[in-house]
Amino acid sequence: MLENPGFLLTVLAFVAVIGPLVFVHEFGHYIVGRWCGVKAEAFSIGFGPELLAWVDKRGTRWRLAALPLGGYVRFKGDMNAASQTDPAWLEMSAQDRAESFPAKPVWQRAAIVAAGPAVNFLFAILLLGGLAYWKGYPVSPPVVQQVAAASAAEKAGLRPGDRIVSIMGRQIDSFTDISPIVSLRPGEALPYVIERDGQRTAMTIAAGERIEKDRFGNIYRLGQLGVMSDKVEFRQVALWEIPVIGTVRTGQIFVSAMDGLGQIITGRRSVKELGGPLKIADVSGQAAMMGLVGFLTFMALISINLGFINLLPIPMLDGGHLLFYGIEAVQRRPVSPQVQEWAYRSGLALLMMVMVLVTFNDLSSFGLWKSLSGLIG
Template sequence: MSHSPGLLVTLIGFALVIGPLVFLHEMGHYLAGRMFGVKIDAFSIGFGRELFGWTDRRGTRWKFSVLPLGGYVKFAGDLNAASTPDPAWLELPAEERARTLQGRPVWQRAIVVAAGPITNFVVAVVILAAFAMAYGVDRTPSIVGGVSPGSTAAAIGLQTGDRITAIDGRTINTFEDVYEYAVLRPGYPVVIEYDHAGSRIRRATVLGTAVQTDSFGNTFKKGLLGIAPTTPVPHRVGLFEAPVVGIEMTGRILRSTVEGLGQILSGRRSTDELGGPLRIAKVSGEQFSLGWPVLIYFIAGVSINLGFINLLPVPLLDGGHLFFYAIEAIRRRPVAPNVQEWAFRGGLAAILALMVMVTFNDLGAFGLWKALTGLIG
């Protein structure tokens, strides 16, 4: 039987996830800008009309705005919250022009823009490193501890004691490596390499598919090989090893994110799996209801996704600005203002279209379309 954490828990969970991540992302931009002497006009949590705020002694307006779905830092020389260059910055006196973002060397601008997503990755590394220290990590080897009858593993002759060494050419060391690769590929053709009694065997097969439903009624389709691990091998993580483990875990989650997005773009996974703010709010409430450790681990995952999305080369996103800076560095002159203007308009249109699609998906995840179908029927 599924249950909902309730509207209040959902709203609190969403605020606890998005609020700190947006603040830290924008703080990355802010601190990098300050480091290079760029004047900062505004630091906003949320978009649209200001609800309340204050102005500090440096002239920066710190504010909370009506739409709490993100935030921005507006530097001197920016036309708007998306950091579109303002052509008027060229008309400023030399001293003021030097304090605009556009007046800084391209490498400094690139660091300021990249600082936001980098901060998101650093947040994830810190959280995951702390979890590794608190709970340890699983180092169970990729040795088959059992085979499910009728499974994919049984079909290719895997037996207890065999060691899986590679899947589709990717090196496999631990049982977690096997799980992470298989779970994202339900029904996929794969090539399994394994050692059996000293012989290396290579078999092509198709992963099984399982559909699971959690306690909140969410359904998940995942790939299965049909093997069980040997006795778990926990590994305690010390203070000096923790950052390395945190980076490794962040890299694994990021790789899964990129692979999942690639599957959606290639048509192997449904676009229904793309979610937006409403779904993040829903899942945030669910994770919050399961306890603080679960919520904090979820925050790490969202932080990684936020950093990755912002690095995509789409105008209006940080990655779009970095793309223009890369062109400027190669050409030794900025991209023409009219080209940037049309690119930003195109980026805005693309983002708005994506928001419409993910909102449609999110409402489906809340059961709205099924409810309307039932009413009509």
């Protein structure tokens, strides 16, 4: 277990992770907006009171705010940081309307909105691919070398030499592909395809359960198959392979994120496992203590999750805007202002509820409620 990184390192690591990721996300919106001829009136990293600000020659106010928990680009014609359309944009001069966001065709507006999450994924692809180029790419055939006694694998009849071809219909190319699928599903019966002596066999295996505790005493249930392999090699990666390997690894993490969210929604995992800014800050500090590779890998993970969360079809998020633009493209007219207003208010309420929940979970994971109950008792 890693030592406590301390408050100062935790804060610095959190800012070092979130600051660049928020910047690249918002820069994606900004640069595609510029290409589409839309004027950005403000580019903000963080919310709340300004710490630093300047205006460039294009009239964009670049600002650094006190709460580094997000950011926004406010384009001409936007009413607020959530990019709700300002009804007054129709009263602008023809020149101003031409460079306003609402005046652009729906495909351009969709491209500008989608650019934020897209750049987060691109950032992760380059980061993970770059790390593979720097440190080498782990290669481990999905062939069982050892089977743990009394494990789920032994009970299912797996033997050394068996090759795991697929799990849940997902192709297994490397031994490292097994854990992301199995660890999220303790006790769940999953379909496997196993190759033994050249013959493929379909079987169902329910993973065992491994209990882990973090340094605050929080308990996590993880699936465990009980197979091992010691044949791991790090092969050199060519420069042209960086985007390929980065895309593959980003795709794997993205699928795991969708799996985790789906399990929480369907009740197979507890909502207590949802973490917020405080938990990210805590893990940021721990990642910083693991060295540069561990820290950059964690940054890539957060970048993927940031892109994923922003694509959720919730008003106030990029995915909600894209949903409206999809409806507009189909019905050939914008969604009515009344419906948009209702949707934005509902989306804001949902996001506030989620923020309260994850903050409650964060404080619980740090043992605050136990400490308070002890003081009261």
